[in-house]
Amino acid sequence: MSHVWPYLPARAVNITSLAEFDRLAAEALNTSSARGRGWRVHRVDLRERDAVLPALDLSEALFIDCQFSPKGRELIERTGGLCMDSGHHLPFRTSDRGLYTPQELYDGIRAETYDKVLDAQIYAYSQHRNPGRSLDDADAMATTLHDHHIGQALIAEIYDGAFKDTPIIGVMGGHAMDRGTEQYAQALRLGAMLTRSGYAVATGGGPGAMEAANAGAWLADYDQKDVATALSMLAAEPDAIHHRTGWARLALAVKDRFPSSHKSLGVPTWFYGHEPPNLFATHIAKFFTNSIREATLLEQSNGGIIVLPGAAGTVQEIFQDACENYYATGARVVPLVLVGEEHWTKTLPAWQLLKALAAQRVMEDKIALVDSVEEAVAFLGTVQPLRRRTRIPGQ
Structure with missing residues (x-):
């Protein structure tokens, strides 16, 4: 069993150093599609890589707690990547709660960019761990409790709430x-x-x-x-x-x-x-x-x-x-x-x-x-x- 389950897909490409990034980028650029899709780049200094970033297809890629040049974030997001700061707190409730609403997950989207809304913050939280570290018991318990309460809230809506009839x-x-x-x-x-x-x-x-x-x-x-x-x-x-x-x-x-x-x-x-x-x-x-x-x-x-x-x-x-x-x-x-x-x-x-x-x-x-x-x-x-x-x- 993957020691990073359930936070990272088992086949995710996790990049934790500039050397790894350079090697994988060079391999990608030697293919016709220049695929960097699905990469998870953790805490890598990319301030000197503005020439490489726009040449990669970074659809579905996530850059967590990385460093960028003034234009680096824009270059990544233009090709489909997402730049996030992980934060150090739980951005979700682990206690009894109802289902999410679009207003809750996207609060602030009219004025802020997507990476600032709750949905993106929770995603960053779920993905930011160093993939070489053992699964943290507290984090595992938090996400398990969250999913339990969401499941219970869904059943309540189906049997007794919005969808009962x-x-x-x-x-x-x-x-x-x-x-x-x-x-x-x-x-x-x-x-x-x-x-x-x-x-x-x-x-x-x-x-x-x-x-x-x-x-x-x-x-x-x-x-x-x-x-x-x-x-x-x-x-x-x-x-x-x-x-x-x-x-x-x-x-x-x-x-x-x-x-x-x-x-x-x-x-x-x-x-x-x-x-x-x-x-x-x-x-x-x-x-x-x-x-x-x-x-x-x-x-x-x-x-x-x-x-x-x-x-x-x-x-x-x-x-x-x-x-x-x-x-x-x-x-x-x-x-x-x-x-x-x-x-x-x-x-x-x-x-x-x-x-x-x-x-x-x-x-x-x-x-x-x-x-x-x-x-x-x-x-x-x-x-x-x-x-x-x-x-x-x-x-």
């Missing part, structure tokens, strides 16, 4: 789906259709398809002209990784112009903290531990799961849910719909394996491959929603 539909899809694309518009339309049909939308809480579905829930009462205006506004800042501040501010501008009373759920994680949470999910259950987050999102999607085109993470979600359905009794099987015949039969042929897995099982009649979000919603309408487990009084 509506089946929850999980919408899965890739974070790389940019605003301004037809795919984004379709995902937004899906969120709106589900909301108008009486479902609650739940997503992984990040950008891309996840943001689009939550945005659709938010805009469910608006006509096509207003939705087109909102989409046009959002398209001015399409990239959540390279332009986090502008991306977040435009979401706020859309929410200001088109107020809404609709609620939806986002379940993101600081494990993928380079992907900022979207601001259209009204209730945010953000976890440190991704495995808890993934299992929780799929388990609580009691009305069904719709899977939009995505990559490795989305494929993982398909078969994580399929495994649950494979072994479930008839009353516990949740419908699973894949959207995009070309994508799921040729680009990433998950449908063939899913169909073979479901053969002669109860789940066989509760899976579908469709080519439009309208067909996906229609299929869900043919399946009886799963009833939630009965709660024991007083618990």
Whole structure:
């Protein structure tokens, strides 16, 4: 087991000296893509590296407690990196609490840059440890307690709070789906259709398809002209990784112009903290531990799961849910719909394996491959929603 779990991904590239940085940068620059994606650079003096930084693709990279020239931060952030100061206090509560709201995680974003808001501060906290040091018991306890209380708050909202009267539909899809694309518009339309049909939308809480579905829930009462205006506004800042501040501010501008009373759920994680949470999910259950987050999102999607085109993470979600359905009794099987015949039969042929897995099982009649979000919603309408487990009084 990695001695830095759960703070750093096991395959993260952790750089703790200038010599390491120079060696890895030289290797990257010898490739066609100059990839520095996902690097974690800890306490390295980069004041003399202004000539190298803009030549690297630093998407998803994190620079923690590093030193920069006057232009160094700008050079890094222009190519997709994030510069953070770790701080020396807990930026989150370890006691009983409710779910996060966009206002809490992004407090100050109208005037400050993203790296100053609470979401970024907690991410920096989770990532700043020297990867050669043993796991700190106090920090491990703090993050464990945090995730416990967020999980309890989520269950309370589902059984007794904002989502107690509506089946929850999980919408899965890739974070790389940019605003301004037809795919984004379709995902937004899906969120709106589900909301108008009486479902609650739940997503992984990040950008891309996840943001689009939550945005659709938010805009469910608006006509096509207003939705087109909102989409046009959002398209001015399409990239959540390279332009986090502008991306977040435009979401706020859309929410200001088109107020809404609709609620939806986002379940993101600081494990993928380079992907900022979207601001259209009204209730945010953000976890440190991704495995808890993934299992929780799929388990609580009691009305069904719709899977939009995505990559490795989305494929993982398909078969994580399929495994649950494979072994479930008839009353516990949740419908699973894949959207995009070309994508799921040729680009990433998950449908063939899913169909073979479901053969002669109860789940066989509760899976579908469709080519439009309208067909996906229609299929869900043919399946009886799963009833939630009965709660024991007083618990």
